[in-house]
Amino acid sequence: MNLVVNGDAESGPGGTAEPVPSVTGWTVGQGAPALVGYAVGGGYPTPSDPGPAQRGSRFFSGGNSPRTALVQDVTLPATGRTGHPAVDAGDVRFTASAWLGGYATQEDGARLSVEFRDAQGTPLALAVLGPVTAAERKSATGLVERKVGAAVPPGARTARLLLVFTRSGSGTSNDGYADAISLTLEPTGGTNAGGRS
Secondary structure, three states: OOOOOOOOOOOOOOEOOOOOOOEOOEEEEEOOOEEEEOOOOOOOOOOOOOOOOOOOOEEEEOOOOOEEEEEEEEEOOOOOOOOHHHHHOOOEEEEEEEEEEEOOOOOOEEEEEEEEEOOOOOEEEEEEEOOOOOOOOOOOOEEEEEEEEEEOOOOOOEEEEEEEEEOOOOOOOOOOEEEEEEEEEEEOOOOOOOOEO
16 A cells, blocks of 8 residues: 555646645645646646556646755554564565656756654655656656665654755756655565665
């Protein structure tokens, strides 16, 4: 089960290229994000451009701010096969994934970081996805999947997601894009398999 709330930009206000004051499930830490519809046009990603195969109707963008940041704190489950006892034994693995991208040859981009913290809020481990460069997109407008997985650090109780969009050059639009953001946990069957990306 995906622990991220509204990782697909489908909930709350939006659907155009206009910035929104708030984003369901996220705290706007900086800037003015937009939840852009794939059907908006005007150079934004369309349903036929590179992106998630099972995409919804909208994606995140940096809006019109040079730097836009969204934050979400996720509470890890306390019970079950991925609960606290299994985490503390090193028997739970996480997978973080996101589709990240931008516009044509521009280097505007999006970066997702996932920071695991203990009960006191002390950082224990950090995973970072992106940004995706124009070269990695082959200078095409669209989104590319990025994924990382590793053992959840023992003692972790929460994960802080930070989604940052950065405008690299001039202009009024921050064309960093993101969609299909996911954080999942799975038991490792009593063996710590280590990390892979």
